[in-house]
Amino acid sequence: MQTSAPWWAPEIHTRRRPALLARQRIAGAIRRLFEDADFLEVETAILQVSPGNETHLHAFRTELVRLDMAREPLYLHTSPEFACKKLLAAGEPRLFTFARVFRNRERSALHHPEFTMLEWYRAGESYERLMDDCALVLHSAADAVETDVLVHRGRSADPRLAPERLSVSAAFACHAGIDLEAVLPADGDNGAARDAFATIAMAGGLRVAPDDGWSDIFSRVISERVEPKLGLGRATILYDYPISEAALARPKPTDPRFAERFELYACGVELANAFGELTDPEEQRARFDHDMAEKQRIYGERYPIDEDFLAALAVMPAASGAALGLDRLVMLATGTDRIEDVLWTPLP
Numbered sequence: 001m002q003t004s005a006p007w008w009a010p011e012i013h014t015r016r017r018p019a020l021l022a023r024q025r026i027a028g029a030i031r032r033l034f035e036d037a038d039f040l041e042v043e044t045a046i047l048q049v050s051p052g053n054e055t056h057l058h059a060f061r062t063e064l065v066r067l068d069m070a071r072e073p074l075y076l077h078t079s080p081e082f083a084c085k086k087l088l089a090a091g092e093p094r095l096f097t098f099a100r101v102f103r104n105r106e107r108s109a110l111h112h113p114e115f116t117m118l119e120w121y122r123a124g125e126s127y128e129r130l131m132d133d134c135a136l137v138l139h140s141a142a143d144a145v146e147t148d149v150l151v152h153r154g155r156s157a158d159p160r161l162a163p164e165r166l167s168v169s170a171a172f173a174c175h176a177g178i179d180l181e182a183v184l185p186a187d188g189d190n191g192a193a194r195d196a197f198a199t200i201a202m203a204g205g206l207r208v209a210p211d212d213g214w215s216d217i218f219s220r221v222i223s224e225r226v227e228p229k230l231g232l233g234r235a236t237i238l239y240d241y242p243i244s245e246a247a248l249a250r251p252k253p254t255d256p257r258f259a260e261r262f263e264l265y266a267c268g269v270e271l272a273n274a275f276g277e278l279t280d281p282e283e284q285r286a287r288f289d290h291d292m293a294e295k296q297r298i299y300g301e302r303y304p305i306d307e308d309f310l311a312a313l314a315v316m317p318a319a320s321g322a323a324l325g326l327d328r329l330v331m332l333a334t335g336t337d338r339i340e341d342v343l344w345t346p347l348p
Contacts, residue, residue, distance in 0.1 A: 007346055019334040019342050022145045026330055027098065029144035030137055034120060039094040044083035046100065050306040051075035052082070053288040054247050055215075055295045058104040059303065060113075075303065076102035079323060080119050081248065082309045085277065088123055088319050089312035096120035098326065109338045110269065110328060112346060121321040127260045127276040130322045131237050134264045134272055135163055137324065138235055141333050150235075150332035152267035159333075161234035163264065168241050176225035177204060184242055184257055185214055213294070215244060231265035238263045247287050249275035264324070267332055274322035281310040 005012050031041065049072075051059030060076040077083070080099040087095055101117045118137075122129060142148065142159035150157045172180040183197040194214040201217050202208050206224060208217055230236040239262035243251055246259030260276030278284055285305065292302040330342040340346035 006348060007340065016341055019330065019336050020344055022334045023326075023330045023342050023344075025144040026141045026333060027326065029140040030118060030326075031098075033136060033140045034096045037094070039096045039120060040092060042084070042087060042092070042095050042097050044077075044080040044087075044097055044099055046076055046102075047074045048077045048082065048306065049074065050082070050304050050309070052078045053291050053303055053305060054078075055291045055298065058106070058299075060102050060104050073304070078103050079117060081321070081323070082306055084119055084121055084321065085316055085319075086309065086312045088121055089316040093123040094121065110331075112327070112339045112343060114347070115339070115343070116326040118324045118326050119321065121277075121319055123317045123319045125320055127262065127274055127320040130274045130320050131163070131165070131239075131262065133322065134237065134274070134324070135235070137272075137329070138163075138266070141329055145333050147333055150266050151335040152269050152332050153337060155232055155267040157231050157266040157332075158234050159266070163235035163237045165237045165239060166230075167239055168258075171226050171230070171238055172221065175229045176221050178221065180242070181257075185244060215294075218242065218245060227265065227270065228268045231267050231269065235264060235266045235271075238265060246275065247291060248278055248284070250278045250280075260320075269328055269332060270325075271328055271332075272322055272324035275320065277316070277319045277321055279313050279316050279318060281313040284313055285310055 007013065007016065035041070047062070051057070057078045059078055062074050062076070064072045064074050066072070079101055080097050084095060084097065097119050099117045099119060100114060102114050103111075104113060106113060120133065138150070138159040142150070148158065148160070150159050169180045172178045178200055183193050183200065185193040194217070197214055197217045198208045198212070201221060204225070206220055208220070230238060240252065240258045241249075241261040243257060243259045246261040249259040249261040252258045252260055262274050263270055264272035264274075288305050296302045327339050327342050331337070331339060334342065336342055
């Protein structure tokens, strides 16, 4: 039972409308930014045979009913990534999309079950080039709404300053007092690494459950100790994640313990996630199988693997790609606290 006025009530819409108009201007500015850089805007299908195979992402399921009444499961995608990479395999060198994506079990001030993801890909270019793109996106968004500051819950960042670049290992040392490299899993040593990590995390005041794996502890350190310190004053690019925390990213050639992955933060809020893309289909299959086994262990379910995607990886060129939450960027550019305030028609 709804206890407050709905979003469509005229007085509520009047309050929300300035942020919604800002959203339109920001999206338009970003579109021009990519078009001027010779990117092609594409539209990807929302229904997919697999919604993605990351352990902690949850999808909405539906069914395709054929004329013979045979039924096949389909999913609303959690990201347009698989489709975009198939277009890279088809020969598109630079592409971007504003995709409506869907994630179940996610509802908070920063999460909504349906939201808009900006994704873009560069064939034959490094993931460091995407760091430069992220800075330009922030600058364009600020120009579109004529603001000099991004704001969220008392934290602020200057969108025109070059983002700080901080490795994950340095962030753990600086903000959590943890030597991450000392507890990285090694082949055949995952249990010992997990236990050592748990001991250090608990000594630092973090809660660790008996069934938490290494990745669970890593995520808790990131969310409770590191994220709140990122993107203050200016944006932060957090780069070089442990290879276990980068499901679709390629290993760093100079240190395969880490992956070519970075995340963009502003005001303590994660805005974007980027990869130097993995193009080895057998390695990708092994990672999917591992993550789906974890999903089965934790949640009692798993999603199918998109065999067509793995086939496309075999011919996809070396590339880098990024995904940015448009709604969160609009929130920070307009100083709003809840994601519903920048969605035209949010769920009640």
